[in-house]
Amino acid sequence: KQEVTQIPAALSVPEGENLVLNCSFTDSAIYNLQWFRQDPGKGLTSLLLIQSSQREQTSGRLNASLDKSSGRSTLYIAASQPGDSATYLCAVPQRKLIWGLGTSLAVNP
Amino acid sequence: KAGVTQTPRYLIKTRGQQVTLSCSPISGHRSVSWYQQTPGQGLQFLFEYFSETQRNKGNFPGRFSGRQFSNSRSEMNVSTLELGDSALYLCASSSPQGDGYTFGSGTRLTVV
Numbered sequence: 433k434q435e436v437t438q439i440p441a442a443l444s445v446p447e448g449e450n451l452v453l454n455c456s457f458t459d460s461a462i463y464n465l466q467w468f469r470q471d472p473g474k475g476l477t478s479l480l481l482i483q484s485s486q487r488e489q490t491s492g493r494l495n496a497s498l499d500k501s502s503g504r505s506t507l508y509i510a511a512s513q514p515g516d517s518a519t520y521l522c523a524v525p526q527r528k529l530i531w532g533l534g535t536s537l538a539v540n541p
Numbered sequence: 542k543a544g545v546t547q548t549p550r551y552l553i554k555t556r557g558q559q560v561t562l563s564c565s566p567i568s569g570h571r572s573v574s575w576y577q578q579t580p581g582q583g584l585q586f587l588f589e590y591f592s593e594t595q596r597n598k599g600n601f602p603g604r605f606s607g608r609q610f611s612n613s614r615s616e617m618n619v620s621t622l623e624l625g626d627s628a629l630y631l632c633a634s635s636s637p638q639g640d641g642y643t644f645g646s647g648t649r650l651t652v653v
Contacts, residue, residue, distance in 0.1 A: 466641045474646060475547075475631055481641035521584070527597050528574065528586040529633075529642060 434459040438522060438532035445512055446540050453507040453535045455522035460500045467496050467507050468521045470534070476521070480507070512539045543568065545634050547645035554652050559620040562648045566613050566634030572596075573615040574642070575607060578629040587630075590615050622652045 435458045445451055455465070464483045468476040480489045480496040482505065488497040495508040509516060519536045523529040546565040554560050566573050574589035574597075586599035590609035607617040613634075619626055629649050633642040 463639060464641065468644070473629070473649070475629075476633075476644040478641055478643060483639070523642075525642075528589060528599070529576075529584075531584045533583050 434462075434524060434526045434530045436522060436524060436530050436532040438520075438535050440535060441533065442536040442538075444538040444540065447512060447514060449512050449539075450508070450510050451512055451537075453509070453520050453537070455505040455507070455532055457503045457505075457524055457530075459526070460503050462500065462524045462526075465496075465498055465505050465522060465524050466529075467494075467505075468523065470519045470521060472518075479520075509537075512537075514539050514541050545632060545643050545645035547630075547632050547648050549648060550646065552648060552650045554622050554650065556622055556624060556652055558622050559618060560622060560650060561616055561618045562630055562632075562650075564615045564617075564632030564634075564645060566615070566632075567636075567643055570634035570636050570643075571613050572635045572637075573609060573613065574633050574635070575615070575617050576631045576633070577601075578631060578647075579627075584631070587617065619650075624652050626650065627652045 437456045466481045467479040482498040493510040498505045519534040521534040523531045548563045572591045575587040577585045589597040593609045604620045609615045629647045631647045633644045635642045
């Protein structure tokens with residue numbers, strides 16, 4: 433049974449820091465992994481999708497890596513800004529999306 | 542292209558009533574799935590529809606039901622509402638090409 437874990441649960445950093453969010457999964461037989469962002473009370477915005485054959489994906493200041501053998505993915509945010517404050521969730525599809533509980537990020541000016 | 546559209550955005554209902562939520566997927570997407578999000582439980586899978594057929598179902602009571610129409614639009618219905626049904630209901634659509642899921646803005650349901 434696939435389980436997804438995200439650490440840390442919460443993170444507070446000063447503006448400008450580079451930071452890493454972690455996502456681990458128990459079953460390495462994944463099709464892909466998707467990172468989402470959620471602002472309070474809002475829907476989910478897809479940030480990056482990494483296919484199982486890929487090692488990483490980049491979009492602007494975001495970079496996501498995938499290591500299937502170790503069951504891990506990381507989301508790297510460069511030069512963080514207050515507007516990055518949100519909850520970040522990772523999910524893997526297995527007949528439905530299996531979710532981590534998210535990392536709540538606060539970037540302080 | 543237009544994203545996933547969920548209506549209404551907000552709903553306030555009384556215990557015992559029923560409610561219907563709507564989701565229009567991205568054009569060309571035939572798979573629609575529904576999730577419930579609450580602060581205590583996180584994101585929980587309700588069901589998935591593909592080409593008008595329920596393909597997968599989560600562990601929710603029979604009060605929760607859904608359907609999909611020939612144009613891929615989907616509705617979910619909750620009957621005999623309980624206070625615990627208060628949540629953000631999220632709909633997602635996906636394509637067979639495996640390019641991930643796209644979510645709507647959600648419907649915030651409050652049961653009083």
